[in-house]
Amino acid sequence: MTVKTLTKQEQLNNIGFQDFSMPGNFRFGVDTFYTLADEVRKLKVQKLTVISDNGLERVGVVQRVLDLIKPLGLEVSIFTEIYGEPTLSLLNKAVEFVKKENSQLVIGIGGGSALDVAKATAALADKEDVTPYLKGEAMIESRGTKCILLPTTSGTGSEVTMNAIFEDEEQELKRGIVSGCFLPDLAIVDPVLTISCPTRVSASSGVDAFTHAIESYVAIRSTPLTKMYAEKAMKLFSSNITKAVHNGKDINGRIGMSWVSTLAGVSLANAGVGAVHALAYPLGGKYHIEHGVANALLMPYVFEVTGTTCTEEMTNVASYLQLGDFNNNPHKALDAVVQYLYELLVTLDLPTSLSELGINKEDLPLLAKQASGIERLLSNTPYRLTEQKILQIYEKAYHGIKN
Ligand SMILES: NC(=O)c1ccc[n+]([C@@H]2O[C@H](COP(=O)([O-])OP(=O)(O)OC[C@H]3O[C@@H](n4cnc5c(N)ncnc54)[C@H](O)[C@@H]3O)[C@@H](O)[C@H]2O)c1
Structure with missing residues (x-):
């Protein structure tokens, strides 16, 4: 019997099947933010990085995450160098940061800008040379760290999508990078987090x-x-x-x-x-x-x-x-x-x-x-x-x- 396998192009052209993807787990509700520490504990990691944007750090959202997970006694680092919508070089910087910290988990909290950086960083953290992935020359087919995403805007839906969008400074164009590995282990959507949104x-x-x-x-x-x-x-x-x-x-x-x-x-x-x-x-x-x-x-x-x-x-x-x-x-x-x-x-x-x-x-x-x-x-x-x-x-x- 001959076994038929489809090439990548045939798969892309194929109308005969349709995948439907969601995050590993999706949790929605008022005050679900407070379940974050328990979820982090379940992942059994020792080192984690919180990724957010500078504005949310200033309004105290990052500190709330740190306070919540403090009792777990884990090594926690923060990356909040996101000012405005992210560029590919900023993404590169975040990846280098997470690699240096040896983090096993990325928690992204923020609007689409912070979440896109967080999920792409989690996926790229184990790749030696990220350039081909950033240029769109290679597909991201695995994720380097675990990932939890919490949106503070409503929103981009970034916590449930396979896209992450970055400005390509050289081409002066925004570009989407797409990978199934961008879907987080867990998305926690707590509408209360959006109340402070301007x-x-x-x-x-x-x-x-x-x-x-x-x-x-x-x-x-x-x-x-x-x-x-x-x-x-x-x-x-x-x-x-x-x-x-x-x-x-x-x-x-x-x-x-x-x-x-x-x-x-x-x-x-x-x-x-x-x-x-x-x-x-x-x-x-x-x-x-x-x-x-x-x-x-x-x-x-x-x-x-x-x-x-x-x-x-x-x-x-x-x-x-x-x-x-x-x-x-x-x-x-x-x-x-x-x-x-x-x-x-x-x-x-x-x-x-x-x-x-x-x-x-x-x-x-x-x-x-x-x-x-x-x-x-x-x-x-x-x-x-x-x-x-x-x-x-x-x-x-x-x-x-x-x-
Ligand atoms: N991945 C996807 O599927 C997807 C889809 C659409 C858009 N995007 C990308 O998302 C980005 C836009 O995201 P956005 O519209 O959520 O805005 P944003 O993440 O850029 O945030 C805008 C501003 O609002 C502030 N902010 C966000 N939430 C807040 C809160 N609760 N309280 C106080 N301040 C708050 C931030 O600090 C920031 O200054 C763009 O880069 C866009 O390309 C991604």
Whole structure:
């Protein structure tokens, strides 16, 4: 009998099977933060590193982790040199730090920036030369240390995804590194940790989560399983986003948005995202525009074009967002969704045009060229955008809908 094995390329092209991945364990709930010490004890490690960002260290979040695990008597080091969204050289620095400390566990606590550094560091900590992995020339197929992730924004969903995003300083572009080994041993999602999240970050990361939901919902790689997660995320988003942003202490709003972030993250992890992200990455690389802000701003302008190929999905999305029943008039659903996405920017006090963000109009062709090269995302979008079409979208977003 001949045994058929699939090459990597055949596996990638194969529509006959669909993997569905989640972290080793996923824990959600108010005050689940306090279960961290017990979980660390169970992992039987002697040395660990806490990775977080500088802002969270300043507001005392890192100290809370240290106080919680102190009774375990372990050797603990901290890496908090994350200022803003991370670069590949920062990731390299974090890996060197964890290698030097000989840590057996990385605890990542923070928004997507800190969690991406934490999970990629955990995966790379046993690799002698990390360069091929950072350049995307080699796949990360094992993890060097154990890993626990705790998000403080809702959010990127980074604690449940196989992606980590870094700025490639040489190319002035943000780039995703993808590996199943980025899924942590345990994700602890405690909505209370998001209460101190500033209004602007609550808004931008909240809409980022919605971008994950809607883009993965229409994605070429979506399945009934991923659509189920995305659908629930969109429904919860519409009833919780303004509560969480306009009254950050509203725990029900925060719980709702933590679910949105997680559910959308699971959908993103397994179905991927698309053109909104492809157009947002160059803004992050060249202009350092925060990821959530770039996605939120571009979403209405991109969907106005790409949504034309998924009328049925747009009719469903309109109903999940409680915009009305468009089953008898499905071609109107897209207009309603785009209008909602645009008004969301205004309601949440987020920028509505690229000119507001200080982007130079002369740079738009270069940004369009960079975006058109992000094949992984464009090929997962139901409407195939050309470089010229991308430029048209940037031009419209530059002026804004109002102008
Ligand atoms: N891995 C993935 O799947 C994935 C998905 C989307 C985005 N990302 C990446 O995530 C990053 C953005 O993450 P983000 O939007 O969560 O923001 P962030 O991690 O960059 O944090 C933004 C700011 O908010 C502060 N902050 C976060 N939580 C806080 C809290 N509870 N209290 C007080 N301050 C708090 C941080 O200190 C920081 O100054 C980008 O680099 C983006 O590319 C990753």
